[in-house]
Amino acid sequence: MTQTPAANNGLLNRRWFLKAGAVAAGAAVLTPAMADGPWMTYPGQSPGPYGAPSRFAALKREQITLNPLGPGDGASCSPLQSLNGIITPNSLHFERHHSGIPDIDPEHHRLTVFGQVKNPLVFSYESLLRYPQQTKTWFLECSGNSFRNTFDEAPDLTAGEVSGLFSCAEWTGVPLHYLLDEVGAHKTASWVIAEGADASGNNRSIPMSIAQHAIIALFQNGEPIRPSQGFPMRLFVPGCEGNISIKWLRSLKLSPTPAQTREETSKYTDLLADGTAQQFSLKMEVKSVITSPSGKMQLPAKGIYPITGLAWSGQAPISSVHVSADGGKSWAAAELQTEPSPFAPVRFRIPWQWHGQPAVLQSRATDAAGNIQPTRAVALRKQSPLVIYHYNGIQSWQVDASGKVRNALI
Amino acid sequence: MRSSDTCQKNQRKTRCLLLTLLAIFLSALQSAGASAETPLGSHQIPALGVAAPANYESVVMPDGKGLPKGSGDVDSGATIYARTCASCHGSKGEKAGVPLVGGRGTLDSKNPIKTVGSYWPFATTLYDYITRAMPYGQEKSLTPNEVYAVTAYVLYLNEIIPENTTLNQENLAAVVMPNRRGFRPAKDFQPFR
Known part of the structure; x- marks a missing residue:
């Protein structure tokens, strides 16, 4: 078994494990038929309604930060160092809320699409479930992810505590352009102003060139999206800062200009060294x-x-x-x-x-x-x-x- | 007679064959998805949206569109502010962490302080944000008159409008913020107006 160095200080050829594995497989032997532990000697738990992880492998979100002035304003991080593959389990998806998680009854939730359109329309949750849907494996990253490493001192943190305002799920929902076609969006409507139904009424203006790739997400890793991710429906704008993927989506206004909301002026803008600020830097970096x-x-x-x-x-x-x-x-x-x-x-x-x-x-x-x-x-x-x-x-x-x-x- | 019968039969046969061919052709077209009436396998939108109210509005725009009728002055704003805002933001909007006032001239320094007065480019944003998201814990509890009044008070604290100002749906958008020209679109950004 040769260990090919791929770079200094011990980095090996990326194929090395494959070679090593092939050799080890030949050495396998059968173990005697006996109990490895008490769990082999009596029946385990019966099937149940909603599963939970092993008590030996239970994971938690980290770095749960709450604003002392109002605990609905806060964030939690995915424990990236404990996960493998690319999917974040729903219970571990990062959170960033500005005024808590609303408890929305989907029967009383409506999405209104209006503004520069031929026919302003209202959609119920039930009606959106009947639209053709698409399924996408997309990441979501908070604009402020990894901010703890922008300071001068290095805090002793886990990968999740530094960069866990990042998650990935399989999102299923209705492509936004279906609804834009149905309302008859005017050609002059180059912005979509999205608004959430939470207490903060979070709202953002999104250029149509970016919004046209969005979906109205209804499912997250196969189940209805979690309240913490916008149940009953959220806008999901792939590749962009998480704040514009408005949760608890209640209205979309089509407009020739941006609304200049608080979240796109006071916050989520990039102040440069010369004192001017960049706006609408929406796409996330490599x-x-x-x-x-x-x-x-x-x-x-x-x-x-x-x-x-x-x-x-x-x-x-x-x-x-x-x-x-x-x-x-x-x-x-x-x-x-x-x-x-x-x-x-x-x-x-x-x-x-x-x-x-x-x-x-x-x-x-x-x-x-x-x-x-x-x-x-x-x-x-x-x-x-x-x-x-x-x-x-x-x-x-x-x-x-x-x-x-x-x-x-x- | 006979020959005529045969002829008719032959004609019928031909007609029948043509119809059969046409039917096969049509069904082939249909399975290829060329028919507008295809019941299965298409991407047709069910069109289940129902008409929205004609006056529906969700946001206040920088030109003042979307502002409700109403008015409020600095004095009454001071009273409402003391009751509903001061506990978090400080009696004069000075509280660190969530400051509303100060920071002018600091944006290009090593310690930039972003407040309504130093950073916010539009006065209409203040109305839109207060009416939807404030006061924290009692969101959407203020009437339009109260929101105009609090907006006026915060702008007064920042020395943007004089003490005797009354703001309403006609004059709020005309307030020029100190950092109005401080923003530009990101480099790779196309559809900005």
Whole structure:
């Protein structure tokens, strides 16, 4: 078994595990027929109405942050370091609410589409269920994701605590353009102003060029979308900052101009160093994060570990991910474990031989439009200090000689 | 007679054959989805929307469209503000974390402070946001007159309008905010107007 180095400090050829596996398979032997534990000696639990994870593998959302002035204003992060594949289970999808999660009876919920249209129309939840639907595996990322790494000091955090304002689900719903056709949208209507039915009435103006790719999402990973994700219906605008995918969607106004709402002026704008601000920077950047090994983990011993993580871009499908174990001096191409597709993240991996020496693990994503994830310094240079939106700098995880992994700002 | 009968029979046969061919052709067309009446397998929209009220409105625009009738002055705004806003924002809108006032001249500094006075480009946004999202915990409880009044008070605190101002649906959009020219569309942005 040869271990081909792919880059410095222990990065191995990405195919190495396959070769190693083929050898090990020949050595398998049958174990004697006996109980591995008490669970093999009596019947287990009966089938039940709604499942729950194993008590040995129960996961939780992290970094639950609530505004002391009003706890409905808050956020929670997906525990990225504990998940594999690309789908986030519904109970672990990140949350960002401005005035809590409304408890909406779908029978009393309506979606009104009006403004520059031939026929302003109202749609019920029941009626939308009868429309042709599409199913998409799309990521959602909060504009402020990873903001904790824009500060000068590196907080000791997990991958989820740093970058878990990011999730991915299979979303099923009605393409927005079906409704735009039905109301007869005027050609001059170059903006859609979407509004939510929560107490904050969150509203955003979305350019038609972007909105035309949106769906009215009704299902999330197969079940009706969760109240925390907008039940009974949310707008889902793929590849864009999460705030414009309005939850609890109640109205869409077609307009020749944007509404200049609070969320697109006071917030979610990018103040530049010269004191002017950019508006409507909606598409999310090319980005990646190693989810294992990652912050607060402990490598138990020297040996081979899989380095794995997620990469995504709101601009184009991911084309490649490179990994470094020496803080960016040398790089190796990682294996893509899932098929790249528009607005879907990819799971990447590469084997790594840890020799018990300090290491800095980094990943760098490239998308099909040629966008390359920048270093932290380059990503921060773009904006005014204290601006936390759209940060996509390379994440560094520092491994010390004892095997402890820590968030690092490099 | 006989020959005529045969002839008619032959004609009928031909007609029958043509009709059969036509039927096969039509059904082939139908299964290829070419018919507008296809009941299965098409992407037809069921068109289940019902007419919306003619006066439906959801948002206040920068030109003042969408503002309801009403008015409110700085003085009455001060009273409403003290009752419903001051506990979070401070008696003069100064409270850190959620400041409404101050920060002018700081946007290009190392510590930019974004407030209504220093950052917000449109006064109409204030009305739209207060009427939908404020006061926190009693959202949508203020009447249009109260929202005009609170809007006037916050603009007065920022020294944007004088103390004797009364705001209404006609004059709010005309208020020029200090940072009106501070925004531009993102670089890769096309349909901005």
